[in-house]
Amino acid sequence: MEITKELTIPKLFFEQATKYGKDRVAMREKEFGIWCPVTWHDYFENVKYISLGLISLGFNEGDKVSMIGDNRPEGLWAEMAALCARGVGVWLFQDCLVDEVKYIIDHSDTRFLFGEGQEEVDKGLSIFHECPKLEKIIWDDPKGMRNYDQDYLISLKEVMELGRELDKKEPDLFKDLVYKGHGDEVALLFYTSGTTSLPKGALLSHNNMLTMGKHLMDVDPCLDTDDYVSYLPFAWIGEQMMSISCGLQIGYTINFPEASETAQENIREIGPHVMFAPPRMYEEMTRRVQVKNLDATWTKRKLFELSTKIGYHVANLKFEKKPVPLYWKFLEWLASIIVQNKLKDHLGLSNVRNAYTGGAAMGPDHFRFFHALGVNLKQIYGQTEVAGISVVHKSGDIKFDTVGHPIPGTEIKITDEGEIITKSSSVFLGYYKNPEATASALKDGWLHSDDRGFIDDDGHLVVFDRTKDVFTLRDGKPFAPQYLETRLKFSPYIKDSWVIGNKKDYITAVLCIDYQVVGKWADENKLNYTSYTELSQKPEVYDLIEKQIRQANKDLPDAAKVAKFTSLYKELDADDDELTRTRKLRRKFVEKRYEDIIDALYSDANMVHIDTTINYEDGREAHIKTDMHIRKVID
């Protein structure tokens, strides 16, 4: 398919819906225990009526429409409807706190807000009077909505009814609107997660989105018979890339899980062909396998160990681009039929042709784990400002310390300062209402990423971390803390890690235990605990973590070894601003918030006293008082 400047997402949607009609399933949602299909025809009708309904409510071209809620067909319909009415879509993370919702709604000049159900509507109501431009809140899940009678609330059904009436009066209106658009118009206003400051709104055009999908599929073609499971937030560019940029172009089926808690189970039922998720999803899968393995019988454990060994050996040969001897091929086949195929089935990875990971650093341990299983996992490099990704591994040419080659139509250069800069048709239009930020990110059509990296001898891009995140060790060498953090996270007992030590004498780490896994371990070892806080401070848990750290410290240069650590009394949480909504550590923020802990880690203290408040999503606060131990690993 040719992506011309004339083509817009709605035009493509119109063509695809006409082409596939009632014969093909555009999306599926599991509802009441059954997978319910939505054909392209239904998809089209729904979008049309929502779109016209918005117009009946006074929607004007260029208006912003915000959406918040779980992944579900209605969410995608609302987005598509906004685009068809020549508006701009804005997605919010479902778990956004009220302040964040207010900031984005207000900053984006949103007039219409689509919320899923009561929870989202409540968030909308609480900010309604502070956001003067917001006019209507539209909801689709009637649960708990019986006592809401505000006149600015309207159900999706009513909106669609308005649309139907308008369609009867002006049957050509929808088509005319769709064909009025141009590829260079703004399609989405995407708020970046912002590891350092307030979120910035990146403006992405129709052309940005469509060329992005095209170029990715030039590398790894998808088929219209493929299945894709949409369960990561739509407010994450990766999900938009898969559901809109790729999904719409190729016409594969998008599957929505029943509830966020059932996502893993539903993925297994569907068996998707392509997958794109941030590293934490893959980390969770690894942890699940490791934990189940700890529980398994002796025979199963031995079989797993053996097949993993075979898997690792074969994967290493492939990484080194060496031929795999026949003997090893046979062993690999044996391992796959005895262990690995079943494991892949449980993880929902049986059909996966390409699995991508990006958005944050992924440790080589996790990466190798999946290749040993026979999963074609690839790293990507991208950002919201290029509408998704710009660099990806090619099948058969995978190196776990790189992110691969630029996709077609993309130029990557390294500036003299070592910054990665990108030029392509997917580079965004600028930041909304922020010319200074736009000017510093876009120079002569080159997108400046603020990431450091270099291009290796094979033409692969290697990305260091954010320039400001790179550490200087005591021996003067540069060091990326993420490398150590992901390494620590390979232990199933550690959920989050934060490594400290820039220009310090030694490296320290603040760790968050995995409550479930460590909790189970504690049950088995007859340790009593009542809360995360209590469990995290048990000396036995410290012993357990110390073992994990010693393991991670092996074969690291001395200066990069973790010398001291502490187990944090709570999990790091995006609601407390410690992580971004995509779960990246906000280093500056935690450094300030946990100053006391850092001071204690770099003094002789073996204890630090905590007296603080934490926030819940519904706005409540809780007071916490506890003591955190500090444990030395190296003298």
Place this chain on the structure above:
Amino acid sequence: MVAANEQNKNDILLELEDIHMSFGKVKALNGISLKVRKGQIHSIIGPNGAGKTVMMNVINGLYHPQKGGVYFKGKKINHIRPYARAKLGMARTFQKVEVFGGMTVLDNIRLGRHIHYKSGIISGALYLGKSAKEEREHRAFIEEEIIDLLEIESIRNKPVGMLPYGLQKRVELGRALALEPEILILDEPLAGLNLEEVEDMARFILDVNEEKRWKLTCILVEHDMGVVMDLSEQIFVLNFGNMIMSGSPEEVQNNPEVIKAYLGDEELYSTRG
């Protein structure tokens, strides 16, 4: 005037009349009379050993009072057995969950649906036309009305015994709802739950009481005063087998006798923040 009286009479779903119940020399209920109105949430409060659970058991037919009458929809049901009372439209949950631990969540709920099955063993086993249709209707009811309401999609195929206590309580509520009862008796539905689970459970109770689909009359035995005061329209206060008063939450809160007998200091009202 006659019509108004008639209306009033129809309004009363359940009535206890001068109930006496003793175990040996212990007088557990001493002449209790109360009326439960259609569509309202009633709570029964009182210190430990006041006779609350005995009263539930009398209503539900596990105990037969030595004296007095239990009337359901105007009919005396003193000698009707518990399973037959379930058929009349009475469902309950227990203080300590009484679920079938080895069975899945879905099977537990299906069991509650049992009284509504019309087809016999043979046509059921062979899945013949009519019973297949019936089966599908029951399935739709369980999925759409119960599992969706209680948000237990992710555990529907898990054995109940493996679930945390809070979820087991939810499953028990689901099983009671599967009966499609007219009156729902909840014996300490919030005991042993954490704050979040209490909030969820309170919301479910409100949902089945208010939602057009259900409009259930509820009787609640509960110690969590905050929730009792928020949810109930009518409160009965028991002490040593005697009803010391009944009234609206406000009346109960301001009654000095109740405060003395049960609530203690005013500060204890809201046991949860």
